[in-house]
Amino acid sequence: MSEEIKDETLNEENESVEETTEEVEVEEVEEVIDEVAELKKLLSEMEDKYLRSHAEMQNIARRSREERETLVRYRSQDLAKKILPSLDNLERALAIPEMDENVRKGLEMVQESLNNALKEEGVIEISPKDEVFDPNEHQAIQSVPAADGVASDTVVEVFQKGYKLHERILRPAMVVVAS
Amino acid sequence: MSEEIKDETLNEENESVEETTEEVEVEEVEEVIDEVAELKKLLSEMEDKYLRSHAEMQNIARRSREERETLVRYRSQDLAKKILPSLDNLERALAIPEMDENVRKGLEMVQESLNNALKEEGVIEISPKDEVFDPNEHQAIQSVPAADGVASDTVVEVFQKGYKLHERILRPAMVVVAS
Numbered sequence: 493m494s495e496e497i498k499d500e501t502l503n504e505e506n507e508s509v510e511e512t513t514e515e516v517e518v519e520e521v522e523e524v525i526d527e528v529a530e531l532k533k534l535l536s537e538m539e540d541k542y543l544r545s546h547a548e549m550q551n552i553a554r555r556s557r558e559e560r561e562t563l564v565r566y567r568s569q570d571l572a573k574k575i576l577p578s579l580d581n582l583e584r585a586l587a588i589p590e591m592d593e594n595v596r597k598g599l600e601m602v603q604e605s606l607n608n609a610l611k612e613e614g615v616i617e618i619s620p621k622d623e624v625f626d627p628n629e630h631q632a633i634q635s636v637p638a639a640d641g642v643a644s645d646t647v648v649e650v651f652q653k654g655y656k657l658h659e660r661i662l663r664p665a666m667v668v669v670a671s
Numbered sequence: 672m673s674e675e676i677k678d679e680t681l682n683e684e685n686e687s688v689e690e691t692t693e694e695v696e697v698e699e700v701e702e703v704i705d706e707v708a709e710l711k712k713l714l715s716e717m718e719d720k721y722l723r724s725h726a727e728m729q730n731i732a733r734r735s736r737e738e739r740e741t742l743v744r745y746r747s748q749d750l751a752k753k754i755l756p757s758l759d760n761l762e763r764a765l766a767i768p769e770m771d772e773n774v775r776k777g778l779e780m781v782q783e784s785l786n787n788a789l790k791e792e793g794v795i796e797i798s799p800k801d802e803v804f805d806p807n808e809h810q811a812i813q814s815v816p817a818a819d820g821v822a823s824d825t826v827v828e829v830f831q832k833g834y835k836l837h838e839r840i841l842r843p844a845m846v847v848v849a850s
Contacts, residue, residue, distance in 0.1 A: 585777030598764030
């Protein structure tokens, strides 16, 4: 075989390789490059979805914790409110002067145990005699001229005690205010 | 320009293209194919993360809803438990025979309003006289021989009423059982 012929054969082989390579570039490489772009877009979208879902999860967990704390803190609100009339009735019964000493003791025990139960659950009495009138906790049902030495806006009488559960008003105190 | 020279120039250009193409295939195409594989892996991992996070979010939301329902359902449990001794005291006071009629009426009002408050909150009395003894709700403090016509395991006397909040026992009834 002459050197020329050998070269030609090599050239033919090279041309065949060149054709295959050309095909890869034009069809497949462009396809693959498109796929990369598409995959990057999908990945970015999925990452967004994940981040949003993760943030939402943390929000739900936080809200649920706060809600639980509030529910626990004020859990006794409904029953406590419904018990207040019983306390009023007890006080009225104890105000009756002609009462057997045993009955009075029994009533005072009931009153004390009810008050203790409420106190343990966070219920606080509002009985603002001689305090400054506070429209957030007191309801003025009467106004009287201030006596000497009494500042105006002073609560001079409590008609009916109020109650709050922690800082939440169950019912305001009904009061008479000096004006 | 002769036909031959033109052909040679084209050949040179073709060779140059061939070299570039070779480079694209060997370095960049392999790189891009690796990138596709890597991106597919990342996308699949991110999708897993998203799905896990989404499932966890749904779990947290469901658990939190269940927990809230339980908290609301049994919210009055603590205060109700603490009020039961007051009801016992009231009953004992009302059992005193020599009592002023006004005082008795007052006490009965207190008792009724307490019972109503508890009932409205879902508290149910357990007072199983003549019922079959139920160890889930009753506590036997005494056993007596069954009288004629009384089946054994019958509650023949209730020493102290029990109470439940919905289906949850606040305290069992203290009873005497026929044996």
